Amino acid sequence: MLNVLYEDNHIIVCIKEKGILSQEDISGKDDMLTIVKKYIKEKYLKEGNVYLGLVHRLDINTSGVMVFARTSKAASRLSKAINDNEFKKEYHALVEGRFESNTTQTIKSYLRKDEKERKAYIDDNGKYAELSFQPIKEYSIDNNMVTLINVKLKTGRFHQIRCQMASIGHPLYGDKKYGSLNPNDKYYLCAYSLSFPHPITKEIMTFTM
DSSP states (O other): OOEEEEEOSSEEEEEEOTTOBSSOOTTOOOBHHHHHHHHHHHHTTOOSOOOOEEOOOOOTTOEEEEEEESSHHHHHHHHHHHHTTOOEEEEEEEEESOOSOOSOEEEEEEEEEETTTTEEEEOTTSEEEEEEEEEEEEEEETTEEEEEEEEEESSOOTTHHHHHHHHTTOOBTTOGGGTOSSOOSOOOEEEEEEEEEOTTTOOEEEEEO
16 A cells, blocks of 8 residues: 655655665566556546656665655656755665764765666766765674664765765675675665655655655
8 A cells, every 4th residue: 555645736755665666667566656646546536647757766675755746847846956956865774884983974976877787886987976874773683793874865876875885885784786795685775754845835845754
């Protein structure tokens, strides 16, 4: 069942579960765009095609809060807000290793997306990427030390958290693609908080899970 946090005539805010795509691809797996369209069509007895604008994405293995636009005007304004860095996203991630202190740290680098490999690389010719993170709690999983961290994204690049944390020696636990010492592709990454200006009222709206 779709978990809806908020909806009005302009936007709908939902939680995407891990294992669900943001948008349909050739795999045939369930995707949020199709699921939310079906929800709107059935709830409001819409005839024909339902408009729904996808303005941002989460990777299939990432869960979290997503906002969709119910009109083209809302989609345009939300996209502009993203380009103007008015979207604020916070994540929880489980990374390998431990940190000497719980102070906030910042990672600044340039990332290049390899379309063929579907992977990001640190590259001075790439796009600027910045995030800050703060360790929350340490755990031991199968005798491996891991740390739960809170991440604030300043930019939203492809695989940014996964690539940048790996670049400082702390890949997500289980993230085979980015060098985890315990590869199983069951890494934990959750976009638990999302803030943005409402496309019509301009009110800053914050949703958490």
